[in-house]
Amino acid sequence: MGMRCVNDFRLRFGKRELVPIVCGGMGVDISTAELALEVARLGGVGHISDAMVPTVSDRRFRTRFVKEKAKLYKYNVANTDKSAVQFNLERLAEATHMHVGRTMEAKRGDGMIFVNCMEKLTMNAPRETLRVRLTAALDAGIDGITLSAGLHLGSFAQIEDHPRFRDAKLGIIVSSLRALQLFLRKNARLDRLPDYIVVEGPLAGGHLGFAADDWDKHDLRTIFTEIARYLQAEGLAIPLIPAGGIFTGSDAVSYLENGAAAVQVATRFTVTKECGLPADVKQEYFRAAESEVVVNMISPTGYPMRMLAGSPAIGAGIRPNCEAYGYLLDSSGNCAYITAYNREVASHPADTKISVMDKTCLCTHMRNFDCWTCGHYVYRLKDTSRLLPDGSYLILSAEHVFRDYQYSVDHKVALPA
Numbered sequence: 001m002g003m004r005c006v007n008d009f010r011l012r013f014g015k016r017e018l019v020p021i022v023c024g025g026m027g028v029d030i031s032t033a034e035l036a037l038e039v040a041r042l043g044g045v046g047h048i049s050d051a052m053v054p055t056v057s058d059r060r061f062r063t064r065f066v067k068e069k070a071k072l073y074k075y076n077v078a079n080t081d082k083s084a085v086q087f088n089l090e091r092l093a094e095a096t097h098m099h100v101g102r103t104m105e106a107k108r109g110d111g112m113i114f115v116n117c118m119e120k121l122t123m124n125a126p127r128e129t130l131r132v133r134l135t136a137a138l139d140a141g142i143d144g145i146t147l148s149a150g151l152h153l154g155s156f157a158q159i160e161d162h163p164r165f166r167d168a169k170l171g172i173i174v175s176s177l178r179a180l181q182l183f184l185r186k187n188a189r190l191d192r193l194p195d196y197i198v199v200e201g202p203l204a205g206g207h208l209g210f211a212a213d214d215w216d217k218h219d220l221r222t223i224f225t226e227i228a229r230y231l232q233a234e235g236l237a238i239p240l241i242p243a244g245g246i247f248t249g250s251d252a253v254s255y256l257e258n259g260a261a262a263v264q265v266a267t268r269f270t271v272t273k274e275c276g277l278p279a280d281v282k283q284e285y286f287r288a289a290e291s292e293v294v295v296n297m298i299s300p301t302g303y304p305m306r307m308l309a310g311s312p313a314i315g316a317g318i319r320p321n322c323e324a325y326g327y328l329l330d331s332s333g334n335c336a337y338i339t340a341y342n343r344e345v346a347s348h349p350a351d352t353k354i355s356v357m358d359k360t361c362l363c364t365h366m367r368n369f370d371c372w373t374c375g376h377y378v379y380r381l382k383d384t385s386r387l388l389p390d391g392s393y394l395i396l397s398a399e400h401v402f403r404d405y406q407y408s409v410d411h412k413v414a415l416p417a
C-alpha cells in the first residue's frame, strides 16, 4: 500500500460524502463566512461562529444592533450591577438569521456549513438566548450546529420541537470520555444521538476543555482512542472528529487510518486571506515563536485559553463594555472581568489608567481582534509560507491550505507559488 493522503478518505453523513476536513469555528468572525464558504466549495465542512453575532452582523451588513443596545442601556454604564442589561431576543434572532441565512444563500459546491455555538456565552439569560440562537440558525437553513465550550446537557432539548431537529446535523465538542458519557446520559430520553463528536485535545486554539493545572497532562491521541473504544463497546457508530494540533495532511491521515471520520483544524487557516483577522495580526501569527505561546486563565469563562503572549488583551484595564456587548454575563448579570476590574479600580483610586492582569474583557478584545488566540503549533505557520522582501509573510489562500491538507503526504507542507 502506498502512502495515503486525506483525499483517500471520505466523511459520510447518510448518503452524503465529503472531504474529511472540517475547518473549526473561530469566534467573533475569525472563521468568516468567506472562509467557511471556501471550505464548503472545496467539499469539506466550514464553520461560521455565532459568537457576538449582533456585532458581526453590524460589520457585515451595516446593521445597528450594538448601537441600539448600547443606547438603550447607556444609563447603566457606570453601574457595577449589570443584571438589567438584557439582550432583546427578537434582535438576537434577526442578527443570527442574517449572518447564517446570507451565508447559506451564498453556498456553492458539495460541502457543508455548520455554525459553532459556544454555550458559555451565557448572555445574562443562558437558556433563552441559547434557544434563540439555535432556533434562528436552524430557521436560516444552517447545515449543522456544533455545540462548544460547555457541557451541552440541556441544549438538544432546547430545540427538540424544531422541525429540523432530526434533519440538521448536530454535533458536540468534548475533551474527555467523561464529558461525553454525561452528555449521552442526559440526552438519552430525546432518542437523538449527536451526528458527530469533535474530540478536542489540549493543543487546540480558543478555550480548552481542561483544567488550568492539568491540560498539559492530556493528549489528543489518548482521549481519541478512549472515546473510540467506548463508542465501539456501546455499539454507537457516531463519526469522531479529532481536533487540536493536526498540522499536516499526514497528521490527519494518521487519525483517519485509526477510525476518525474527519479531522477538525483551524490554526493553519488563520493566515489565509479569507480569515477575519486583520492583516497585521496575521503577521503576528506567522512570526510567533514557540516561547510566545501561552495558556492562561484570563478568559472570564473560567476555561483556560491559548494565545500569543503579545496579545493586547493581556493586562488591559478597560471599563467593562456590557451595555454594548455583555455576552459573558451569567444568569445573574455577573462576569469575572467586572469583579477583577472593580477590585483594581478600588485599590488604585488615584489612577486614571489601570491594568487588570488576572481577567480580560473578552467581549471587547475578541471583537477588536486584540486577543490573539491560537493553536499550540502557531509557531510553525512561518514554515507554511514565504518570507517576502519587505519582511512580511505571504498571506495564503484558504484553497491552498485546504488542498495541502487534502493531498499532502510524508509530513510535507506545500509552499505557495
Ligand SMILES: Cc1cc2nc3c(=O)[nH]c(=O)nc-3n(C[C@H](O)[C@H](O)[C@H](O)COP(=O)(O)O)c2cc1C
Pocket (backbone or CB within 6 Å): 023, 024, 025, 026, 027, 028, 030, 049, 051, 116, 118, 148, 149, 173, 200, 203, 204, 205, 206, 207, 243, 244, 245, 246, 264, 265, 266, 267, 268, 270, 373, 374, 375, 376, 377
Ligand atoms: C483563532 C482561533 C479561534 C477559535 N475560536 C473558537 C471558538 O470560538 N469556538 C470553538 O469551539 N473553538 C474555537 N477554536 C478552536 C478550533 O475550532 C479548533 O477546534 C482547534 O483550534 C483545532 O486545532 P488547531 O488550531 O491546532 O488546528 C478556535 C481556534 C483558533 C485558532
